[in-house]
Amino acid sequence: MSTILITVLIITGIATLLAFLLTFADAYIADYGECKIIVNKDEELVVEGGSSLLSSLTEHDIYLPSACGGKGSCGYCKCKINEGAGPVLPTELSYLTEEDVENNIRLTCQVKVKEDMYIEIPEDLLHAKKYTAVVETAKDLTPNIRFLKLKITDGQEIEFLAGQYVQLLAPPYPGNPDEVYRAYSIASSTTETNSIDLIIGYVPDGIVTTYVHKHLSEGDEVSFNGPFGDFYLNDSDKDAVLVAVSTGMAPIRSILYEMLHKEIDRNTVFYFGARTREDLFMLDEMEMFEESLPRFKFVPVLSRATEEDQWEGEEGRVTDLIEKYLEEGENKEAYLCGGAPMIKSTIEALVEKGFKEEMIYFDEF
Ligand SMILES: Cc1cc2nc3c(=O)[nH]c(=O)nc-3n(C[C@H](O)[C@H](O)[C@H](O)COP(=O)(O)OP(=O)(O)OC[C@H]3O[C@@H](n4cnc5c(N)ncnc54)[C@H](O)[C@@H]3O)c2cc1C
Ligand code: FES
Known part of the structure; x- marks a missing residue:
């Protein structure tokens, strides 16, 4: 038994060494x-x-x-x-x-x-470009979510579709030796072409979110490229169901500004999930959209409301709202934004309500 184990260990060791030597040679010797x-x-x-x-x-x-x-x-x-x-x-x-x-x-x-x-x-x-910008505004929306307004300073203007994203560059900083790009949805209106808004959550030990939350200040220079993505508001008169949790608000906010700017009059509901009351943000803007868009309704839902929250609104998850309020019907399309489990369960809930899968668009963060 021990002979077999030793033989396996030796073979594994040799294979690992060879793989390492090949990688090393490829990286440093091959020309x-x-x-x-x-x-x-x-x-x-x-x-x-x-x-x-x-x-x-x-x-x-x-x-x-x-x-x-x-x-x-x-x-x-x-x-x-x-x-x-x-x-x-x-x-x-x-x-x-x-x-x-x-x-x-x-x-x-x-x-x-x-x-x-x-x-x-x-x-x-081939139209995606690199932009240099300055942080015009950096402010906390919740204890874990930061808002950035990046003003483009290199003379370019950015053209994008509501829902698309850019890739923000984090330069090396203490604890991060490399330049790293990550995707962030543009949260602002397509009419703002000399700046973009981003809504960025904090991921403990995450390279770019640590840069944004702990190192980036107003006045700093940043770089990003884009726009990218095939998640954007379609030209349609179907009822729209918008569903997001947490920073998934970002592309949906851009979509709502697009509806406002283009005076799009569609029956639209936005189900927005957060954990507690302090995780809710931009409620004043949602109120503004409700007042300005004739058939728009915003419904926030808390999954872990505490007693101190004194929350009288909806409790549970966004999928509970779909089950509770959404009428069955086929002439609808949905735009979802959030993590993989939320996207999966929301698609299931929408299909249960008669949605065609090809009418469900999503960006998985
Ligand atoms: C198309 C697209 C649009 C996006 N838009 C936004 C946006 O608008 N706002 C936003 O905040 N994020 C957005 N994201 C997510 C974003 O790109 C990063 O993945 C996220 O910010 C983490 O980056 P990081 O460098 O800080 O973490 P990393 O250094 O990449 O990750 C560190 C560790 O944390 C884990 N991790 C990564 N993300 C999460 C998470 N969300 N929760 C728990 N663990 C995690 C990783 O698996 C890894 O182990 C988007 C992603 C995509 C694909
Ligand atoms: S950049 Fe290639 S898989 Fe992500």
Whole structure:
């Protein structure tokens, strides 16, 4: 028994050492020289081989969505690589469908540029830009949620669709040695083109949220790129059901400003979930939307109301509101924003009420 165990340990040790040596050699010894990346058959980029395709594109001001900042854990940085990518890597597999693999779709943060590459990027992504801005306002909305107004200072204007997001850059700071990007939904109106609002929650030990909550102050310079995303308000006259929890408020607020600005008159309800009363925010703005949009209703719900809250409103989760109040019917669409479990349970509750799944749009944070 012990001989088998020792043999297994030795083999595992040797395999680990070989894997480490290969990774080390690839990172520090291999020299791939200059490589070309041909984008959409007409644009040629010359890059130094050895970096990820994602960072090579970023160096040439082509910004792909990369919500996890290149860690291989969001699956957002896909693009079609027709030649030069090598075999699909194990780190890509959990984010690629069989169809993706058949169509040469790859995760650009995992694929290294080692030879000339031929790639295809959708035209709308080529419009994403990098912006420099100054923090005009930084204020706490709740003990864990911060509001930022970032005024663009590089002379550019940002055009986006209500519901889309940008990627905010956290520079190195004590405890974080690298530059890191994370996705944040634009919370402001599309009519504001020289600034954006963001609503950012605090994640303990989270790299970018620690930067935003503990290091960023009014007057600081920041950088972001975008806009990205296919979550935005459709041009439709269907009843709209908006559902969000916590910072999921961000894209919904932008959607509400869009309705206001375009004088969109749709039967619209917004179910907003928070834990306690102190986790609710922007109630005055929601009141303003109720007064200004003819058929809009805002319904907040608390999942952990305390006695001190003296809360007389709805209690439970957003799904309870759907079960309790939403009338069955097909001529409706829904826009959801929040964490994965909330999105999953809300879709289930909406389908129970007769919603077609293809009429449910969501952004999973
Ligand atoms: C399209 C899109 C839009 C988004 N918009 C917003 C927005 O408007 N506002 C906003 O606050 N966030 C938003 N997010 C989430 C945001 O991109 C980051 O994931 C989040 O802020 C955490 O980043 P971080 O660098 O601080 O944490 P990381 O350093 O990435 O994470 C540190 C650790 O915390 C865990 N973790 C990460 N996020 C959470 C979480 N929410 N709860 C618990 N644990 C977590 C990670 O698994 C990791 O172990 C959005 C995400 C996407 C994909
Ligand atoms: S950037 Fe997130 S998986 Fe590639």
